[in-house]
Amino acid sequence: MxxxxxxxxxxxxxxxxxxxxxxxxxxxxxxxxxxxxxxxxxxxxxxxxxxxxxxxxxxxxxxxxxxxxxxxxxxxxxxxxxxxxxxxxxxxxxxxxxxxxxxxxxxxxxxxxxxxxxxxxxxxxxxxxxxxxxxxxxxxxxxxxxxxxxxxxxxxxxxxxxxxxxxxxxxxxxxxxxxxxxxxxxxxxxxxxxxxxxxxxxxxxxxxxxxxxxxxxxxxxxxxxxxxxxxxxxxxxxxxxxxxxxxxxxxxxxxxxxxxxxxxxxxxxxxxxxxxxxxxxxxxxxxxxxxxxxxxxxxxxxxxxxxxxxxxxxxxxxxxxxxxxxxxxxxxxxxxxxxxxxxxxxxxxxxxxxxxxxxxxxxxxxxxxxxxxRTLPPYARLWGFLQDAAVGYGFRPMRAAGWLLLLLCTGTLAFALHHPPALKPAEAPAFNPLAYALDLLLPIVDFGQEGAFAPRGGYQWLSYLLTATGWVLATTIAAGVTRSLNRQ
Structure with missing residues (x-):
């Protein structure tokens, strides 16, 4: 440079x-x-x-x-x-x-x-x-x-x-x-x-x-x-x-x-x-x-x-x-x-x-x-609504107890006011409205009342309703218990 x-x-x-x-x-x-x-x-x-x-x-x-x-x-x-x-x-x-x-x-x-x-x-x-x-x-x-x-x-x-x-x-x-x-x-x-x-x-x-x-x-x-x-x-x-x-x-x-x-x-x-x-x-x-x-x-x-x-x-x-x-x-x-x-x-x-x-x-x-x-077909959504309303898909188990208590009170009161006739009067046990309602609601419980008495008319339809809802509640409670055990 x-x-x-x-x-x-x-x-x-x-x-x-x-x-x-x-x-x-x-x-x-x-x-x-x-x-x-x-x-x-x-x-x-x-x-x-x-x-x-x-x-x-x-x-x-x-x-x-x-x-x-x-x-x-x-x-x-x-x-x-x-x-x-x-x-x-x-x-x-x-x-x-x-x-x-x-x-x-x-x-x-x-x-x-x-x-x-x-x-x-x-x-x-x-x-x-x-x-x-x-x-x-x-x-x-x-x-x-x-x-x-x-x-x-x-x-x-x-x-x-x-x-x-x-x-x-x-x-x-x-x-x-x-x-x-x-x-x-x-x-x-x-x-x-x-x-x-x-x-x-x-x-x-x-x-x-x-x-x-x-x-x-x-x-x-x-x-x-x-x-x-x-x-x-x-x-x-x-x-x-x-x-x-x-x-x-x-x-x-x-x-x-x-x-x-x-x-x-x-x-x-x-x-x-x-x-x-x-x-x-x-x-x-x-x-x-x-x-x-x-x-x-x-x-x-x-x-x-x-x-x-x-x-x-x-x-x-x-x-x-x-x-x-x-x-x-x-x-x-x-x-x-x-x-x-x-x-x-x-x-x-x-x-x-x-x-x-x-x-x-x-x-x-x-x-x-x-x-x-929301993604399921209508019939599956209906079953889902039932499980949700009953026990919140198993995540709200106390809800099932409330439904059972309400149905038990309804059935007990209805059959206490109107005893269903016995199928075999000579062999039938004394009628108990509380035990009869429990027999209808709980499929795995048998107090000997459901098989001994047969309601008629509207009370027969009430017994069908109690039986059906009892099965639904039992199924959803079982699903909830299973899900809870799986989470643990």
Whole structure:
């Protein structure tokens, strides 16, 4: 590099590079968005920076590095497939063209507070962190297949153009490997974010982020693998959040979040395996939710957060909080768009039994049988109504005792007022209206009264009614006892 070809600004950077010292071109509190108007005293050519990074001078005993604040960078910083053994720090700078670091190897890449038309860094290898903190980037940030030993910082960044929804994702981290965190609190995107197949060794943080891509999949993170948590408290999304197949061993924290995709799926987490899902104090979800075949250890979702359409087939969870009466949870199962499915009811009943609430578990089981009854032919529905009215399908056994007592009192009173004639007066025992009614009601009990007396007329029809209802009650009680034993 011929120093005679350098501008004074560039000469300052070249002289500072081997010493690892920084060069600050800032003039007060200036805005990098206005960098196109900055003069030659703070302008650097991208080709000069490229030559410096790839083949710049080093000094024994010092760590070389590019550290610049507040510069205007003209041309394209092309480091494609380059091996840069130094950290690259270009903070608060204005880039006329999108840097190209495809396949490059760098010590660290820091572009904090800068303004760029885009960034291409697919398959980037970074020994340190990559920062686009508080950057304003109008074009796509491409980092698919990148391997970062450190973290990726995008906190406070603004990606895309407000009011636009580009076809290409504004942040692309597909199949990237992040050594520690994806740290992006306060990130704002106008366009899609892709994290498909991304591996993050520690956590993803999207607290207070706002992701906007109406009618699109705004956060596409299928088979995302996170080491610990995905924090997204107060997240606001306009478009689908797709976490199908994700692996998040601890928390997916969406407390106070607002998920919106009217007419579409606001949240898809089918086939995912997640430790805990938190939607505490979140706004009601606008759009459908798909949790088919997902697995959770804990679900903390108040009933009012769920939308009308939630797909639950195959959903498995151990604990459901906050603990509420079963009636407040059943409305969600009744509205399943897939129609009647027994598994969601069984899962909810199991969750109540896990915490020792057997009464709520029985309420859920009863609701399942009533829902199933709607799918049966008329004759089967009639039998179901009888079992429900009699003993609540065995889950309300005290109801049978009430029916038996009512029928016993009715039969006893009726036959006490009108004794039926004896079939063989000489051999018949003394008539006892209570024992006679018990003989009619209980098919397995024989007090010798039913076979000795034969009522006539309307009383004969009453005896038939008592016998038939007795059989129904006996059958349903037996079914209830069997079901209770099977549950235990």
């Amino acid at each position: 011929e120093t005679t070809d350098l501008t004074p600004a560039e000469r300052r950077v070249v002289e500072a590079f081997p010493l690892g010292e920084g060069v600050d071109f800032r003039q007060g509190d200036d805005d990098p968005a206005l960098g196109a108007s900055w003069g030659a005293e703070r302008t650097l050519r991208a080709e000069v920076l490229r030559e410096l990074l790839l083949d710049g001078p080093v000094r024994a005993g010092r760590t070389a590095g590019l550290k610049v604040w507040g510069a205007r960078i003209t041309g394209r910083l092309d480091l494609k497939y380059g091996k840069v053994g130094h950290p690259v720090r270009l903070r608060g700078c204005h880039f006329e063209q999108a840097p190209d670091l495809y396949g490059a190897q760098v010590g660290a890449l820091v572009l904090s507070d800068s303004v760029l038309p885009g960034l291409t860094a697919g398959s980037l290898r970074a020994e340190g962190v990559v920062r686009i903190t508080c950057c304003r980037i109008t074009g796509p940030v491409r980092l698919p297949g990148a391997k970062l030993s450190g973290a990726f910082f995008a906190n406070g960044a603004r990606l895309g153009v407000p009011g636009e929804n580009p076809e290409e994702a504004v942040l692309q981290l597909n199949h990237a490997e992040i050594g520690t965190d994806v740290w992006a609190p306060g990130l704002v995107t106008h366009g899609k974010v892709h994290l498909n197949g991304t591996v993050v060794r520690n956590q993803v943080n999207l607290d207070d982020a706002e992701l906007t891509a109406p009618g699109e999949t705004v956060l596409h993170a299928e088979v995302l693998a996170v080491g610990t948590d995905l924090h997204a408290m107060r997240l606001r999304t306009h478009g689908r959040v797709n976490l199908a197949g994700a692996r998040i061993p601890r928390q997916l924290n969406l407390a106070h979040a607002r998920l919106s995709d009217p007419g579409g799926q606001a949240l898809r987490a089918s086939s995912s395996v997640i430790g805990e899902l938190w939607l505490r104090e979140a706004a009601p979800v606008e759009g459908a939710v798909n949790l088919r075949r997902a697995q959770f250890d804990l679900l903390h979702v108040p009933p009012e957060v769920w939308p009308h359409r939630v797909q639950l087939d195959g959903l498995a969870y151990r604990v459901l909080t906050p603990h509420l009466p079963a009636e407040q949870r059943l409305a969600l199962l009744e509205g399943d768009p897939d129609g009647y499915l027994p598994q969601p009811y069984e899962q909810l009943a199991t969750a109540y039994r896990t915490v020792g609430d057997d009464a709520s578990a029985r309420t859920v089981q009863l609701a399942r049988l009533r829902r199933h009854r």
